[in-house]
Structure formats: structure tokens, C-alpha cells
Amino acid sequence: MRRRNLTTMQPLLSVNQLKIHFPVLGGVFKKRIGSVKAVDDVSFSIAPGETLGLVGESGCGKSTLGKAIVRLYEPNAGSIHFQGHDISHASQSSIRPLRRDMQMIFQDPSESLNARHSVRSILEEPFIIHGIGNKEERRIWVNQLLDRVGLPANSADKYSFEFSGGQRQRIGIARAIALKPKLIICDEPVSALDVSVQSQVLNLLLELQQEMGLSYLFIAHDLAVVKHISDRVAVMYLGKIVELADADAIYQKPRHAYTKALLSAIPEPKPSVKKTRILLEGDVPSPINPPAGSAFGHRINHPLYEQTIGQTFPLREIEPNHFVAADPCCLSTEDYAKVSQTV
Amino acid sequence: MSDILLDVRKLITAFDTDSGLLRAVDQVSFSVKKRQTVGIVGESGCGKSVTAMSIVRLLPQPSGKILEGEILFKGNDLTKVDSKDMRRIRGNEIGVIFQEPMTALNPSHRIGKQLSECFLLHKNMSKKEAWQASLEMLHLVRIPAPEIRMSDYPHQLSGGMRQRIVIAMALACRPDLIIADEPTTALDVTVQAQILDLIKHQQEELGMSMILITHDLGVIAETCDEVVVMYGGRIVERAPVKTIFENPRHAYTKGLLHSMPHLDTPRKSMLPVIPGMVASLNQFVHGCRFCQRMKREGSVLRERPLYKEISPNHWVEACPQCVEGI
Ligand SMILES: Nc1ncnc2c1ncn2[C@@H]1O[C@H](COP(=O)(O)OP(=O)(O)OP(=O)(O)O)[C@@H](O)[C@H]1O
Ligand SMILES: Nc1ncnc2c1ncn2[C@@H]1O[C@H](COP(=O)(O)OP(=O)(O)OP(=O)(O)O)[C@@H](O)[C@H]1O
Ligand SMILES: [Mg+2]
Ligand SMILES: [Mg+2]
Numbered sequence: 103m104r105r106r107n108l109t110t111m112q113p114l115l116s117v118n119q120l121k122i123h124f125p126v127l128g129g130v131f132k133k134r135i136g137s138v139k140a141v142d143d144v145s146f147s148i149a150p151g152e153t154l155g156l157v158g159e160s161g162c163g164k165s166t167l168g169k170a171i172v173r174l175y176e177p178n179a180g181s182i183h184f185q186g187h188d189i190s191h192a193s194q195s196s197i198r199p200l201r202r203d204m205q206m207i208f209q210d211p212s213e214s215l216n217a218r219h220s221v222r223s224i225l226e227e228p229f230i231i232h233g234i235g236n237k238e239e240r241r242i243w244v245n246q247l248l249d250r251v252g253l254p255a256n257s258a259d260k261y262s263f264e265f266s267g268g269q270r271q272r273i274g275i276a277r278a279i280a281l282k283p284k285l286i287i288c289d290e291p292v293s294a295l296d297v298s299v300q301s302q303v304l305n306l307l308l309e310l311q312q313e314m315g316l317s318y319l320f321i322a323h324d325l326a327v328v329k330h331i332s333d334r335v336a337v338m339y340l341g342k343i344v345e346l347a348d349a350d351a352i353y354q355k356p357r358h359a360y361t362k363a364l365l366s367a368i369p370e371p372k373p374s375v376k377k378t379r380i381l382l383e384g385d386v387p388s389p390i391n392p393p394a395g396s397a398f399g400h401r402i403n404h405p406l407y408e409q410t411i412g413q414t415f416p417l418r419e420i421e422p423n424h425f426v427a428a429d430p431c432c433l434s435t436e437d438y439a440k441v442s443q444t445v
Numbered sequence: 446m447s448d449i450l451l452d453v454r455k456l457i458t459a460f461d462t463d464s465g466l467l468r469a470v471d472q473v474s475f476s477v478k479k480r481q482t483v484g485i486v487g488e489s490g491c492g493k494s495v496t497a498m499s500i501v502r503l504l505p506q507p508s509g510k511i512l513e514g515e516i517l518f519k520g521n522d523l524t525k526v527d528s529k530d531m532r533r534i535r536g537n538e539i540g541v542i543f544q545e546p547m548t549a550l551n552p553s554h555r556i557g558k559q560l561s562e563c564f565l566l567h568k569n570m571s572k573k574e575a576w577q578a579s580l581e582m583l584h585l586v587r588i589p590a591p592e593i594r595m596s597d598y599p600h601q602l603s604g605g606m607r608q609r610i611v612i613a614m615a616l617a618c619r620p621d622l623i624i625a626d627e628p629t630t631a632l633d634v635t636v637q638a639q640i641l642d643l644i645k646h647q648q649e650e651l652g653m654s655m656i657l658i659t660h661d662l663g664v665i666a667e668t669c670d671e672v673v674v675m676y677g678g679r680i681v682e683r684a685p686v687k688t689i690f691e692n693p694r695h696a697y698t699k700g701l702l703h704s705m706p707h708l709d710t711p712r713k714s715m716l717p718v719i720p721g722m723v724a725s726l727n728q729f730v731h732g733c734r735f736c737q738r739m740k741r742e743g744s745v746l747r748e749r750p751l752y753k754e755i756s757p758n759h760w761v762e763a764c765p766q767c768v769e770g771i
Contacts, residue, residue, distance in 0.1 A: 124601070126593065160605025160633045161589070209604045209631065210547055254725045263505065264462070267544045267627070268489025268660075290604070293630045294544070296489045296660045301704040301716035308713055323633045324661070330706045331713065349712060367634040369663030371705060373687045382635050388589035 142341035155332030399431025487675030540615035557595030677734030
């Protein structure tokens with residue numbers, strides 16, 4: 103039921119064939135000698151009220167994708183539509199009104215919190231930037247925000263360096279929800295938190311979603327957390343989405359070899375259980391010199407790798423709403439045959 | 446007891462703040478044996494990082510101070526060592542991996558330069574040797590295209606890559622003790638598994654010990670021999686890993702284990718949480734701080750419960766309200 107609703111609605115965010123490349127400089131004259139294809143041809147959409155989970159190998163481009171959506175980076179190709187507006191190349195001043203509806207929670211809180219400002223001024227800033235409320239109203243809102251994220255009211259007059267890592271992350275969350283946005287890009291929002299506070303924050307994000315119909319792009323490494331909060335999950339590998347499906351389907355019936363490896367590597371919180379893992383040998387591929395064929399096939403030394411050189415692997419619908427890259431190195435023979443027919 | 450490498454005894458660490466001298470770590474005692482891995486878990490803000498920073502004396506200055514206690518490392522009290530010797534011990538004998546990698550890296554220096562520095566400082570290598578050794582470390586922590594990454598600045602790396610650089614720096618000088626504060630939180634589970642494997646391997650090969658601070662109870666279960674559970678600046682429970690998971694005694698430990706999301710919890714359902722909120726440092730009672738959170742009243746809030754060994758190697762803060770049958 104719920105899913106049908108989400109997919110038939112006009113998306114809140116849609117990303118089409120997005121590419122974000124960074125220059126690699128080298129030599130004595132610091133000339134451009136290549137590029138890091140951090141995000142390479144990525145497409146997806148998020149419906150109002152939906153959570154899309156995003157997981158993938160460290161360095162595969164998740165944060166870059168998130169930052170590009172809030173337009174901290176300008177796309178090299180492709181487009182980003184938010185609430186129907188094409189914001190791919192919009193100027194910073196023309197995005198400002200949309201910024202209210204789109205916020206980001208950063209992976210490393212020290213990246214986003216100014217150490218010289220008190221928590222009050224950090225939390226007041228969004229209201230001031232958008233000219234909302236008077237001094238007294240803002241004081242009340244700041245106290246409400248602190249309460250919402252489970253920080254004592256007297257935190258307002260402290261500086262962010264006086265807090266522990268997890269407490270700082272909660273300040274970042276309070277700031278992101280201040281203006282009641284429509285979309286929050288959550289980049290590892292709970293990985294700095296202990297499990298009990300983590301549950302509080304996840305409950306908070308779920309409540310806010312129910313109350314305000316918020317959407318989330320939820321980037322995280324903890325797969326149990328991602329599964330818990332997401333409607334759909336996208337798996338990224340070296341700049342590309344390799345699998346995208348309903349959260350339950352991804353976990354119950356993963357199709358892509360990388361997704362399978364990822365799920366098998368989840369540490370088991372039971373000291374007596376020893377899991378059998380799919381251990382990934384070999385080198386993590388570099389986005390500077392990506393392999394010429396299947397990136398994951400290269401990683402695992404797949405016998406079919408040679409055949410994939412020069413090819414690309416578009417997403418195909420293997421089951422209704424379950425998309426997977428049509429890569430012969432990464433699918434079972436059966437699954438590969440199935441997606442090859444759908445062409 | 447020569448197999449004890451580090452023995453922390455009744456450590457008290459405080460911050461000098463506008464609201465007075467506040468104890469972030471309040472009489473903490475635990476020890477780490479040779480080759481052993483001790484995990485520290487606990488509510489965010491409970492003093493895990495401050496405990497770690499006290500050991501290597503990297504407390505935020507000028508506000509952070511060790512007030513009382515001993516930190517015996519190879520029998521030597523680190524609280525009495527002068528700062529020059531401490532600098533030598535840090536890096537050479539104790540390697541540190543910080544929670545937020547950006548605080549450990551200098552944003553204006555290239556990765557290669559920062560890594561080489563460890564070798565130049567501690568190992569008397571030539572510049573060229575140090576560069577080569579650094580490159581090998583990047584290989585070891587599985588950074589792709591390490592030659593190119595050597596000339597990157599920290600902001601050009603992903604969160605997980607930065608974290609691996611910090612891990613490389615900590616392992617570089619083959620220390621006897623590694624203090625790792627959330628070393629793998631920024632990594633995906635496959636790289637995490639590789640890095641933990643790598644640390645384990647190095648640990649066996651070099652006989653290293655480790656203090657591992659992490660929120661990930663799965664990581665704790667898979668890597669630690671012993672677990673220390675902290676709440677409100679104190680240790681509420683300490684036991685071998687199996688005991689903590691299978692027979693936890695303190696209410697806080699139980700609550701923590703209970704709030705973990707599992708792959709089989711129904712999606713988007715509210716997760717169990719420990720009710721209430723941890724008090725701030727200046728409002729902590731002298732008695733049981735978990736009772737304070739649970740809004741209990743009476744003498745439990747006034748008298749500090751004894752930290753005692755209830756069975757071999759199993760210690761709890763013996764509050765009668767929080768520990769059944771004590
Ligand atoms: N520079 C400082 N000045 C004042 N108080 C501080 C300072 N640094 C830390 N604190 C306080 O000391 C307490 C312990 O902090 P610590 O960083 O050790 O927590 P932690 O257990 O590592 O938490 P987390 O899991 O969130 O990293 C916290 O209440 C924090 O607010
Ligand atoms: N500002 C930048 N300049 C140059 N390269 C960059 C920049 N930001 C990111 N990169 C590169 O882009 C790639 C993707 O990085 P990104 O931070 O998006 O990864 P990630 O998936 O978020 O990883 P992690 O899980 O480790 O946080 C990496 O190779 C990284 O080095
Ligand atoms: Mg990232
Ligand atoms: Mg910490």
C-alpha cells in the first residue's frame with residue numbers, strides 16, 4: 103500500500119545521470135592529470151515522506167552525492183530537481199529560498215559546527231539567515247530544539263568543543279531540523295552515538311517524518327540501522343548505484359555480489375557466534391584509475407572480467423521495483439540471464 | 446602481575462569550566478593485559494574519550510586536568526612523567542587513533558608529509574626511508590592508489606580514508622598499546638572487517654594490546670576480550686566479553702544491549718530506548734547516576750555504590766536498585 107503511494111507521487115527530489123568529478127593535479131606545475139569520478143552517472147528519486155537508505159564502500163561517493171544535492175558541489179553532468187525546480191546549476195543566491203526545505207547533517211560534526219560559536223548562536227543561525235522570529239521567539243525555539251534532541255537546556259550557552267562527539271552530532275541534528283525542512287540529507291547521522299542515544303535519534307527522525315512528512319536520504323554504514331529506517335535502499339560501488347530496491351528485498355534477497363559481501367560482513371553482537379564472511383581480497387579500486395571493466399569483477403578477480411572491459415552496466419529491473427546492475431561478474435548466472443532478457 | 450601492561454587506578458579527570466571544576470571521569474579503575482583488547486562502551490558523553498585522552502595526556506588545554514589517580518604503564522606512573530617523555534611515549538609506545546579524524550590531521554599538510562613525520566620523529570629514518578615507510582602503511586590500511594594519495598590534503602579524502610590515515614599513523618611505530626577511539630565507525634562493514642583483521646593481525650604479530658572505544662556492540666563482541674561499561678563518568682560494569690553479553694548485571698548494561706536495532710526488528714517501528722536523559726556534569730549526584738536518570742529517590746542518590754567484584758573478573762557498581770540480587 104504504502105509503497106504504491108510513494109512511487110506514484112511526484113518525487114520531491116530527482117537525480118538524473120549525475121556526475122561529480124574532481125580534478126587530480128600532478129607534477130611540478132600542478133597540472134590536471136586526471137579526475138576522480140566520485141559520482142558517475144547516478145539516477146534515483148525520493149518521494150515526499152520517503153526514506154532512501156544509501157550504503158556502500160568507504161570512498162564510493164556517498165558524501166559527495168549528498169553534498170551535490172545540497173549544491174555544495176556543482177554537477178559536471180546530469181541534473182538535480184528539487185520540488186520541481188532544476189537546481190543543477192542554480193546560483194547560490196537563487197537556491198537560498200529552497201535551502202530552507204533542504205538540510206544536511208554532516209558525517210564529521212567538527213566539519214559543520216563553528217567552535218568559536220555558542221550552541222545558541224549555532225542553532226539560531228538558520229532562523230536569522232532566513233529572517234524568522236524575534237530574539238525571544240528564537241530563544242524559545244532553541245530550547246525546544248535542544249529538548250527535542252535530548253540535550254539539557256543549559257547546553258545553549260556552551261561551546262561545541264565542550265561536548266562529546268555524540269553530543270556534537272545531536273547539535274548538528276537540532277540545527278538541521280530547526281526550519282522544519284522537507285528533505286534532510288543525513289550523512290552518517292548516528293554512527294557517533296551509543297546505541298541507546300542512537301535509538302532515540304532514529305525514533306526522533308521517524309517521528310519527525312510522521313509529523314511533517316519529511317523525506318530522508320540516509321547514508322550509513324550500519325546496515326541494521328539503514329534497514330530499520332529506510333523504505334528503499336540503494337547500494338553504491340565506486341561512484342555508481344549497483345542495486346536499488348525495497349529495504350526488505352535487499353536484505354532478504356540481495357542480487358549483486360557486492361551487496362552480498364556487505365551483508366555477510368555485518369558484525370554479530372554475540373560473542374559465541376562466528377559468522378562466515380565473504381572476505382574481499384584484493385585492492386579496493388581507485389576512483390582515480392577505475393578498472394576498464396566491471397569494477398567489482400576486477401576486485402574479486404572474476405574469470406569473466408576480461409569480457410566486461412569497455413562495457414557499462416545499466417540498472418535493470420529484475421523483480422518489480424528491484425533494480426540491479428546487469429554485470430555478469432556480479433550476478434548469478436540465472437539472475438544475469440534474467441536481466442539480459444529484459445533489454 | 447607482570448602481564449599487566451596498563452593499570453588505571455582511581456582516575457579522576459576534570460574540566461575547569463564557568464560552572465566550576467567538573468569531573469568528566471570520576472574514579473575509574475581498570476587494567477589492560479599484554480596482548481589483550483579491552484572495549485569501552487557507554488552513553489555518549491560518559492567519559493570514554495576523556496579517559497583515553499587522560500592516559501596519553503592529550504586533554505583539552507588549559508581546562509582539562511587529572512586530579513587524582515595513577516596510570517601505570519609498564520609500571521611507570523604516566524601522570525608523573527614530564528611532557529617531553531610523554532611525547533616520546535606517545536606514538537612510540539602508545540599509538541592513538543582519534544574519534545574525529547579531522548582533529549588529528551593537519552588540514553594544511555599533505556598526507557605523505559604528515560605520515561612521514563611519525564617516522565622522522567620516532568624512528569630516526571631519512572626523509573626517503575620515511576616516505577617509503579609511509580607508502581607501505583597506506584598499502585597496509587588498503588588505501589587505493591596510495592602514491593597519488595600521498596600528495597592529497599585531508600579534505601580531498603573521504604571520511605573513511607581519513608580514518609584509515611589516522612589508523613596508519615597510529616600503527617606506524619609499532620606501539621605496545623593502541624588506544625582506538627571509534628576507529629571503524631566511518632568505514633563500511635567490508636573495510637571495517639579488513640581493518641579489524643589487520644589490527645588483530647598486527648596485534649598478534651607484535652604482541653600489542655588495545656583499548657577499543659566503540660558504540661558498535663557487534664565490533665565489541667567480535668574483537669574484545671574484556672568490556673568496560675561506563676555511565677556518567679564511572680564504570681558501572683566490567684567483565685569478560687561473553688559475560689557482558691550473556692549475563693549482564695547492571696540495569697544500564699541491560700538497557701544498552703536491549704536498544705540495539707536488529708535486522709529482524711520491524712521496519713520503522715519505534716526502537717526501545719532507556720528512558721530519561723543523562724544529567725549534565727554539574728548536576729550529577731554523588732550516588733548512583735543511573736538511579737538519578739530513572740528519577741529514583743532517597744539514599745541511592747547520596748551514597749556512591751561500591752565498585753566490587755561479584756564473581757571472578759566481573760565487576761559492578763553495586764547499586765541495590767540497578768543490580769538485582771545484590
Ligand atoms: N573541553 C571540554 N570542556 C568541558 N567539558 C568537556 C570538554 N570535553 C569534554 N567535556 C565533557 O566531558 C564529558 C565526557 O566527554 P567524552 O568526550 O569523554 O565523552 P565520550 O564518552 O567519549 O562520548 P562520545 O561517545 O559521544 O564520544 C562530556 O560530558 C563532555 O561534555
Ligand atoms: N573535495 C574533494 N576534492 C577531491 N576529491 C574529493 C573531494 N571530496 C571527495 N573526494 C574524493 O571523492 C571520492 C568519494 O568520496 P566521498 O567522501 O564521497 O566518499 P564516501 O562514500 O562518503 O566515503 P566514506 O564512507 O568513507 O565517508 C573519494 O575518492 C574522495 O577522495
Ligand atoms: Mg562519507
Ligand atoms: Mg568520545
